[in-house]
Amino acid sequence: MNHPSFEDEIPGECEQFELLLQQYLDGHLPCERIFEGHAELCHSCQQRAQIAYSILHTLPGQEIAEFPDQTDLIVNRALAERSRSSRIRNYRRSLAAVAVAGILIPVLLQTFRWQRPAENLSEGLPTQVAERNQNDSRSPVEENQSPENVSAPKVRPIVQVLNNAGATVTDYSRRGLDSATSLWPTSEKVDNASVVAITDQPAAVGHDDSLSRLPTAVQTGIEPVSNSAKNAWNLLMRDTGLARMQKPNS
């Protein structure tokens, strides 16, 4: 009679014995325990105890016959892989260094280049400097060869360099803003321009030196503009409402 499989219902004592058998196979019970008691009465359980005993004494430490020695192959492959990965690591490091240098060098060059406009602006605008250089009889080559320029360049601390660069940028921006502001139309100019542009030309009242006969440039202080530009200006004035405020008879 075969022992019922584990999944099926097992009679009480056989079930208990099955648990004992598992404990024995787990190494929690001595060998004697599975061959006494129920196993002495039940033939099927006795067979299972015999199998369990054989499994425990047959399987552990079984070595495979005809074992292939792959030591050399494995070590050579491991060493080759190691050197390859080392090469790749070095290559990546060099690449990273080049990339960092590629970023840092332009930044440093830019930082030191800021220093020059500072020196130039301290003597005037770049255009003025250029004019002065043109008027200067000495050639740049001669200048460079003069003894005062041969002296060794000064090494400045980075903080000073950055301060100079910042001051230069601020100064240059301020000068640019000033020159732009001087070109900006004042309210007086705008008023006059809008009057001239929008109203009709007043009729001469017998005065040859009437303001209306004067050129527009004299009236407005703005350079004469072409018709299309004038039209554009008029449209701008109308849209912004500046013209309406000054429009006569409104």
Add this chain to the structure above:
Amino acid sequence: MKAPATDQDLVKRCMHGDAVAMRQLVERFQQEIFGLSVKLLRHRQDAEDVTQEVFLRAFRSLHTWDSQRPLRPWILTIAVNRCRTLIGKRSRRPESLHLHEEVASPKDHPNGNELYSEIQAALADLREDYRTAFILFHEQSLPCEQIAASMDRPIGTIKTWLHRARSAIFDRLQSRGVVDALPEARSTH
């Protein structure tokens, strides 16, 4: 006579690229790794490939090994994972693979080859998870905790798998009448 180097020493030297230490490490474990691979894969060529791969992976990740723990279960875990990956690939492969049933023939054993062969045949019919758990426990003598870690399953699951694997093997051996051929255990224990 010089005492064999400890696992920690070997690993430390291997991490510095010492070829001699690498050789020693391979020689120490390769037979066991190959045996386990053959039993799990039932294919010698695949087992050889897996053995190489296991050591290459081990050398690559030696820095992740916790030196407070034994090295053997760590390497066996790599082997189990590689074998399971290969078994998974095999199951998805359309062509059939001729698996060797006799690859794991034991060396001389008092109980003879018959029982061992029957056990191997019974194991071959088992589900892959049951077989792996059974082999790791009974043939590689790994504790359930280590098997659970290797197979990434709870200990309870491993114990259940072991229980089912044993019951299936008992049933098969009983039905094939192998038990009658066994020597009387009570007289030997």
